[in-house]
Amino acid sequence: MTSPPTDTELPRIHGFLSDFHRRQADRVVEFPGGFAALDDRFTHSRGNNHLLVDGSTDPEALPARAEELLGHLSHRLVYVVDDEVAAACRGPLERAGYTRAATYLMWHTGPVPAHGGARRVGIEELRAPASTAWRRFAPGISDEQIQHLVERRIARLGAADDVRFLATHTEDGEVASWVDLYLDPAAGIARIEDLVTAEAHLGRGHAGRVLDTALHLAAEAGCDLRFLSANKAKWPHRWYGRKGFAVADTIHYFERG
Known part of the structure; x- marks a missing residue:
């Protein structure tokens, strides 16, 4: 990997x-x-x-x-x-x-996949599913903490030249999985981050579809270098490895409080 x-x-x-x-x-x-x-x-x-x-x-x-x-x-x-x-x-x-x-x-070293069928969504469509997901990931955190973690996408709109929030949906139109895509076509580089699947829709291929869509759109925009970050101690990096990603580097971080 x-x-x-x-x-x-x-x-x-x-x-x-x-x-x-x-x-x-x-x-x-x-x-x-x-x-x-x-x-x-x-x-x-x-x-x-x-x-x-x-x-x-x-x-x-x-x-x-x-x-x-x-x-x-x-x-x-x-x-x-x-x-x-x-x-x-x-x-x-x-x-x-x-x-x-x-x-x-x-960084993505595999072939560019076909479009996975996810579509672009706005911040407002992600508020409810993201709030529910944060309660799952961090039980016991306050409503104010959740609000900050959800609403910070407002700041992320300025994080790159082209910022897109992508999501797959169920047949009933419910958001199932979502991801952030940050593009700099002039530099030929894209970052994919915060891939999440709603608990009720795990194991149904939604994460793969939304990731495939992000990779496809990044390549379509001329971004030959596509990367993401994944916690070294948790399992998703192994799943990303199966999706054509390889470890390029390690970023160290130090926390207190």
């Missing part, structure tokens, strides 16, 4: 990833070697409020920097792109109470 990209492809993925976080942020605070992406509208969303280290930085200064920039939040989250930088940051962050985990960046 590992197929390393070339020396030109991996920087393209990293560049898109950094731009994605910058573009969806309401405000960006720069620091040596990285930046804070912040959005006070969605303070419960870690994906909208975090540090991203995408260059060389001072590892010993990072815990205090995170406290300074994320101190108004109930969580702390620091992404580190480079393996060597992450290794250097691990000690200072763990001493400050952070735990380390990792996510795979996976």
Whole structure:
């Protein structure tokens, strides 16, 4: 399941990833070697409020920097792109109470599938199914937390040049599975994220159809480099491997709170 990209492809993925976080942020605070992406509208969303280290930085200064920039939040989250930088940051962050985990960046190396039959939908159509899914994924979280996690798609509309939310439906018109597709046709790169299937419709092929649609539309838009992220500790990365994706890189992240 590992197929390393070339020396030109991996920087393209990293560049898109950094731009994605910058573009969806309401405000960006720069620091040596990285930046804070912040959005006070969605303070419960870690994906909208975090540090991203995408260059060389001072590892010993990072815990205090995170406290300074994320101190108004109930969580702390620091992404580190480079393996060597992450290794250097691990000690200072763990001493400050952070735990380390990792996510795979996976790029599509298989053939482009036929259109899977999913169609483009608006944010309003995803609100109810996404809210229900979050209650399944994170039992016990508050209504306000769910609202932030669902409504953050508003910010994601600015995360790329062309942003599409895709979904498959049941015969009765109910949303069954959905995914975000972020396209930069000029750069020839696409990101696929947040693929979810409603619990009542698991095991019926909806996830494969919505993923096939995203890959097909990305290729149709001229995006030869297509990637997604998948938690290293959870099972979906194995399913993505069967769908033609291979591990391109590992992004490290450190969490507290």
